[in-house]
Amino acid sequence: MSYQAPLRDMRFVLHELFDAAGHCALLVNGLDRELIDGVLEEGARYTGEVVAPLNRNSDEQGATLHDGAVTTPDGFREAYRQYCDNGWASMTGPVGFGGQGFPQLVAANFHEMLMAASLSFRVYSGLTEGAVLALYKHGSAELQQAYLAKMVSGVWTGTMCLTEPQAGTDLALLRTRAEPRADGSYRVSGSKIFISGGEQDLSENIVHLVLARLPDAPGGVKGISLFLVPKFIANPDGTPGVRNALGCGAIEHKMGIKGASTCVMNFDGATGWLIGEANQGLACMFTMMNDARFQVGLQGLGIAERSFQGALAYARERLQSRALTGPAQPQQAADPIIVHPDVRRMLLTQKTLTEGSRMLAALCARELDLEHGHPEADGRKAAGKRAALLIPIVKSFLTDMGQEVASLGVQVYGGHGYIREWGMEQLMRDSRITQIYEGTNGIQALDLIRRKLLGDGGAEMAALQADLAETCAALAAHPELAPMAAVVRERIQEWRGLTADVLAATRRDVQEIGAMSVDYLQYSAYALLAGLWLRAAGAAQAALDAGTGEGDFYRAKLASADFYLRRILPRASMHREALLGGAGCLMALDEAHFAF
Template sequence: MSYQAPLRDMRFVLHELFDAAGHCERLGNGLDRELIDGVLEEAAAFAAGEVAPLNRNSDEEGCRLENGQVSTPKGFAEAYRQYVDNGWASMTGPVEYGGQGFPQLVAFAFHEMLMGASLSFRVYSGLTEGAVLALHKHGSETLKQQYLSKLVSGQWTGTMCLTEPQAGTDLALLRTRAEPQADGSYKVSGSKIFISGGEQDLSENIVHLVLARLPDAPAGVKGISLLLVPKFIAAADGTPGERNSLSCGAIEHKMGIKGASTCVMNFDGATGWLVGEANQGLACMFTMMNDARFQVGLQGLGIGEAAFQGALRYARERLQSRGLAGVQAPDKAADPIIVHPDVRRMLLTQKTLVEGSRMLAAYTARQLDLEHGAESAEARKAAGKRAALLIPIVKAFFTDMGQEVASHGVQVYGGHGFIREWSMEQLMRDSRITQLYEGTNGIQALDYIRRKLLGDGGAELSALQAEFSALCDAQTTRPALKEMATVVQARLGEWRELSTQVIAACQRDPQEIGATSVDFLQYSAYVLLAGFWLQAAARAQDALEAGSGEAAFYQAKLHSAEFYLRRVLPRASAHREVLLGGADCLMAMDEGSFAF
């Protein structure tokens, strides 16, 4: 299956909805529209020409572990070398350590391309960017000088080592130990599982960020520290030096992303250094995890785009039956299946979920940029709160969406979708992990309710709702958009009312936090996308009224917005009804009654 970056839609989102050039000017990074478009074109060429051809083979070949060394699929090492040599690895890195300082609003588009071209390939570089963030914010000057520039360049890669066999989401159960040494280093001992890229043959060194307990640490999550534990300890000249006492004990055999090595890592008194303060490891790691969760959301988006492209291509080519309204292709033995309403339903569902999610991704990326780059401390704080509110929605909804869109892709292909040679089933298998790692989507929903909604009594969510309500008000005076704006405004009112009901229910009964969380997140996401589709429709209407030379593109945006509001947004009603059903029907039955 081939992949082509959706450049026209990306430009629409970046330039016409979010004024990427103006955003970059305000951040002071020197990027203008011409340069942004040039970068996107080069990125698209790299994703389609170098990365996408690796995807099928990586699924067939997988990774191999021999004598403690992991071999990645054929072509990965060469493509990764190009990734580094062409500067893609340093795209978002801090300038003072050799990075290019690109904002997330631009970089997210390239990252989406990589996810769509080959998720397995992207896994190796994704966590390195998070490691850079954590080390840049919390690391000592010595560690920064020794490791940061090599991580930024991509010569060295990074991992995030949290999970242990008995400690997944509940990090309070973590057992890995770190013993202090006289020279200020620590000896780290323990085993970590599910470590993406824990061992590979792409980079000359691997820098592990490991959560561990110091001997005098308090119990629970308050006693966790973060340590930098490299595969090779950096020598004085900046090259990989002494081999550390750590190893890959096994690689997992998975249902998807088979080209990405998922490792069991054993630390046997390995030398490491504290990152940040002792017993503050979780706070340090969250710097990395927020970026990782946004990136995993983009994985769902990339998979969704790839599945939509494959389904659309097949639907245009596959001939089956005649259209219900009569013959559509008289020169052919049958009509292409894209003429059939049910196939249109699946394709439009794919298209509107993917493109709507892309708009939300850009909006969130903009907040992540402003959190660090806005001029005033007040603006930085406001952007940080908004980003924190949106991250669990992006991670959970996008990855659920990616799985749904891949499933629709399989269905459009029919029986061929179930056959490996068409590669559509690979997308469905690859996307499944995105709903699990970096915190399952159920955990994201709990975070959304407990920390974000209940944490401030719904204040930040109310501000977000008010922002979209103002957008609706601005469009109700336009005849072409009045009906759409009215529909979205009604949903926003319902969302505000539902938010109040959820807060009250959770305050009455803590079980309601878990009982309402998933459906409330899903409801929120569907209404958010409705707001973005109204924004897209408004921009499309502006372009049409101005006599744009791309009338077909903008008319398609209006058609897509209408489809979303009429055929996808109603899903929110089901989520509302479910979450108002209460926790008692979940918790009343005795555990033993589950048996059969």
């Protein structure tokens, strides 16, 4: 199954919804529209011609472990060499260490392409960017000098080592130890599991960021520190030096992303160095984790796009039955299945969820950029609040969406979708992990209510809702858009009331935080996408009013927005009714009575 990056839709989101050139001017990074488009066109060529053809075999062959060394699937090493040589690895890296300083608003499009082309391939490089960010923000000058440039270039990769057999989400149970040495380094001992790219044959060194406890650390999450523990200790000249006392004990045999090595990593008194302050490791790691959660959201988006492309191509070619209104192609033995309303329903669901999620990813990417690059402190602070609110929605909704769209892709193919040779079932298997790692989607929902909504009493959520209400007000006067604006305005008003209900309920009963969280996140996401689809409709109508030469593209946007508001947005009502059902019915059943 081939893949072509959706460049036209990406340009629509970048330039017509989010003014990427103006955004880059504010960040003072020298990118203009022509350069942005050129970079994405080259990214589309690389992902479509080099990476995408590797995806099928990566699933069949998988990553293998022999004598502690991992071999990646055929073609991965050559593709990764091109990835580094052509500058893709350094795309978002800090300029002072050889990076190109691309904003996330632009880079996220290339990263989506990578996810769509081969999620297994992207796994190996995905965490390096987050590790670079954590080291850049919290690492000492000495560690930065020794490791950052090589990591930015992709010659060395990075990992994130949190999870242990007994400590997944609950990091208070973490046992890995770090003992101080006289020379300022630490002796790190313990085992970590589910480490993406913990061992591989793509990069000449792997820099592990490891959470561990100091001997005198307080209990719980307040006693966790972050350490840089490289596979090879860097020499003064920047080359890999002595092999460290760590290794891969096993790789997991997984449901999907089989070409990516998911490792059990053993640290046997390995030499490491403290990043940031002692016992502040979780705060340092969250710098990396927020980037990782955004990237995982893009994984869901990439999977969805590729599944939609496959389903659309098949629906146009597969001949089965006749249209309900009579033969659409009388010269054929049957009509292509795209004429059937139910197939249209599935394809439009795929299309509107995928394109809506691309808009949501761009919204979040813009705020991530402004959090670090806005020229004014107040602007950075405001963007940080908005990004923090959006991250759990992006991670959770986009990965749930990716799984749904992949499942619909299988359904469009029918029996052929269930067969491996068509590639659709691989997308469904590959996407399943995205709902789990970097914090399960249930944890994202808890974070949204517990840390974000309750953290400021709903102030930032109210600000987001107000921004969307302004969009409604601005478009309500346009006769073609007024009906859509009315639907979205009514939903935002309901969202405000629901938010107040959630805040009140969680203050009455702490159990409501967990009982309401998933449905509240889902409601918020559907309402947020409604606002973004209204913005897209506004941009499309403006282009049509101006006499654009791309009328079909913009009319398709208007039709897609209409479909979303009529057929997808009503899902929000279900989530509202469910969460208002309360915690009582969840907690009333005695544990012993779940099964007899």
